[in-house]
Amino acid sequence: MARHKFAVIALAAIALCSTFWALLDVLVNVSHNQIFGVASFENRFDEFRKTVRPHSVYGYVSDNAPNDPSARPEFYLTQYSLAPALVKSTADENLVIVNFHSTKPDYGLLRTNRLAPVQDFGNGVILCRRVQ
């Protein structure tokens, strides 16, 4: 009987302590603000989203460094925020969304990709047209 009692209490104690530990981890995460988290991305694209129509297609360019690990997640977040428009990770579209990490546009990047600004939605989000 004591063996069984020990087995059950040990198993339950480890499980409960682990969940409690996980709860503390989650509480620590709550206190960390994520500038480029989903909610903040949704806010950044809020104005742009109001102009989006279903079945529209946009290209996407950002000022992330080529090997920046956050580049892909940010592209995915842009697609998530702007659904039901389709966002393609290319500048070869008629309309291109440019995602800058500062409110001052990098005009060099726009020139390199042959993009002309159409509308600045603030927060580093600019809609551009591809110059032929």
Place this chain on the structure above:
Amino acid sequence: MILLVCLAAIWLTGFGLVRWMFPRPLGWSLHSVLLLSLGIGAGAGIASCLYFLSLVAVGPNLAVMASVTGGAAIVALAFGLLNRREGTLLAWAEGPEPPWYLRGLFLLAIALAILTFLVAVSNNPHGDQGAWSIWNLRARFLFRAGAFWRDAFSNDLDWSHPDYPLLLPGLVALCWKLAGESTTAPIAIAFLFALATAGVLTGVLGVLRGKTQALVGGTLLLGTASFIALSAAEYSDVPLSFYFLATLALLCLQDRHPEDLRFSALAGLMAGFAAWTRNEGIIFLAAVIVARVAAALRFRDRSGLAPLAPQMLRLIAGLLLPLAVVVFFKLRIGGASDLWSQKAAVVLQRLADPGRWIMTAQGLVVVIFTLGRFLISIVPVLALYWYLVRFQVQDERDRTALATGVLALGLTLAIQLLMDILFVENLTVEIGTSFERDVLQLWPAGVFLFFLASGPLQLAAAEKPVPGKKTSKKALKPSRRAAETR
């Protein structure tokens, strides 16, 4: 408020169906708890299939969606509540009452799990990247795109796996269609599936092994930190794990009640909904059929394989509707799978590469030993538990079910790993991001099988016979029959 009504309608659809299959007088009992838990998964699957079929037939029409969802709930409830037949009773297996501290630990596990879930979703209401970039993104397309809902499966979204089945996005999109878009719908659905998984595990263990094993099993599942985190992350792995568990648990009940073939039919339905949840569900569906036949061949009794044929027929009948929906989706709607577009020469090269096999084996070992984010690896803890309690199959009828479960889970995992070896380009990333989730999909069913095979627990001192007082032998011995049929 409308979301609550919508979720209630989905839940009641499932509850009505399972109550129609296993009717008993209404009341607060283990039977009702089990039906309510199974009802969540059944209702979610039915509502999602109906949503998808309505979408294909008439487009995103609010009146049609509302009528179909409400109509299904009313019809299912009418069938469930007006049924006067008395079906198989799912009652607690006889055995000693669990001690107070075990009840306390179980309640504490429930409270901690709910608190962790709520804090996690309040911090991350859109879920983790895998959730918003696949499941919630698909739901947004289905809901927001109107007549262009097929854009959800565009090849431009190939990074978002447009070939994945639609149970979860369909369900979220249905809730949004009826109640408006919010992050509450996917959170509520994630919570309900976690609740249902804990309910089915605890309930079926209670039927087959008694209250004590049920409480220990439930505490272990609810105390698995990464399972709760995965649920709060709104991944589809928890719904999938629910369907895996429900299928195997119902097959165990089938072996205890061979005369009531509805268990096989409902198991088939749950396996079909697993296939409608994720591609891994299709693997599981095939694995469970193979495992069932193999286990029946190995553990057949005097009656031979005769009982297997009607069971398999019911199982297949149960999975036909969801499987038909999956096949239709894959052939006509879903986007191209990145698996089949790969060149045969590359796949063969990967197959012959021993490095990939070794890396996969290493990854699996690491995942198993770190599974669940327990403070101490759960493997030695379970080994110690096994050493102290021992495995002892209490009822001969459980042998086939246990073999079915172990084989089905083993086959599912083995095929998933083989697919990774053959088709995944960057195996290191796959191991780091998906392996733990692959194993966690099997975890609730694994916990169920572990406690089904575990020896009887004696936690309270046996009553000393008092002169003049008759001590019931039944109260001290675990019974061979876990549930009664009336």
